[in-house]
Amino acid sequence: MPTVIFHKGGQTYRDEVQDRTNLVVRAGIRKFPFPHLSYSCGMGKCGKCACRVVKGAEHLPEPNWKERKRLGDRIASGYRLACQLWLTHDAEFVQDESDAA
Template structure:
């Protein structure tokens, strides 16, 4: 089962999740990493859940059209939308304290 390492506000949160887990779905049902993950719509329209991938990016699928539209050049800096990712391998993410536009 994948291990999620999540950095936010100088803290590190770590948890094991079931294969093919979406972190925004888990946050919405009050499971890890709730309440630490910032998110809103869960559909790739708002980019509130944008996270920088620190490790494990090689196991993610290429960005979809929603991520390309919302993140633009931030994709090159390693950002992805957590709501669009279904985690199947270990991953390490960081979320800025304030939403990057």
């Protein structure tokens, strides 16, 4: 099971998740990283779930067209949309209020 570390507002949250977990789906059903993860639509349109990947980016798929459209140049700085990621390996993310696209 992947371990996810999530940083927000100067706090660090950690939990194990099932393989092929989407953090926005989990937050929507009030499981980790709820209530810490900011999100809204869950479809890659709003960008509210934008996070910077600190560790584990090498295990994530290439950004899809929704991420490229919403995040643009921020992808080069390590940003991804949590709603578009299904985690299969350990990962670490940072999200601050200024991260929302």
